[in-house]
Amino acid sequence: MLRVLIACVGFLTVASASLAQETRVSFGSLQVDPTLPVEVTADALNVDQETGEAVFDGNVLIAQGDMRLSAPRVLVVYNTETSAIARMEATGGVTLVNGPDAAESERADYTIDSGVIVMTGNVLLTQGPSALTSDKMTVNLSTGSAQMVGRVKTILRSGDQ
Numbered sequence: 001m002l003r004v005l006i007a008c009v010g011f012l013t014v015a016s017a018s019l020a021q022e023t024r025v026s027f028g029s030l031q032v033d034p035t036l037p038v039e040v041t042a043d044a045l046n047v048d049q050e051t052g053e054a055v056f057d058g059n060v061l062i063a064q065g066d067m068r069l070s071a072p073r074v075l076v077v078y079n080t081e082t083s084a085i086a087r088m089e090a091t092g093g094v095t096l097v098n099g100p101d102a103a104e105s106e107r108a109d110y111t112i113d114s115g116v117i118v119m120t121g122n123v124l125l126t127q128g129p130s131a132l133t134s135d136k137m138t139v140n141l142s143t144g145s146a147q148m149v150g151r152v153k154t155i156l157r158s159g160d161q
Contacts, residue, residue, distance in 0.1 A: 033142070038085055038112065039063045040076070052078040062088065062110075067141060068097045069108065069117075087111045094119065096139070101127050103137060103146075115141040123148065131155065 043058025054076045062069040072092035079086040087110060094108040096117065106121025117139045125132045135150025
């Protein structure tokens with residue numbers, strides 16, 4: 001009986017969040033320090049010194065701590081005053097992995113200083129056997145939290161399945 005009550009409370013919590021088209025979830029078992037070095041590997045690189053931008057093409061993999069982001073193309077925008085990476089724009093089908101959690105989307109924008117990644121376009125978040133979908137997910141790597149908005153959907157499973 002207690003298990004059924006807990007499942008019902010969980011369902012009502014998620015259902016009310018879905019009706020509001022917004023829900024908050026944890027993302028990754030580990031927090032990522034946005035001050036850690038960012039390692040980027042790709043098949044090709046084109047740099048534009050005038051605009052302070054670099055385009056990585058083909059099998060792009062970005063690593064920062066335990067976080068991994070992969071995409072076919074990533075635009076890196078540098079702060080022209082400090083030469084540090086300001087932000088990254090990954091497109092063409094993005095996969096973000098942090099600890100046991102993984103998310104997929106059409107695009108991801110990562111602002112390095114804030115440690116925030118905004119994923120848009122058919123977002124799919126998987127956490128073990130659970131999956132959530134939405135139009136947009138904002139991940140704060142410093143806190144390990146995420147917010148999903150826009151047609152949030154999940155399938156609820158009881159602990160017995």
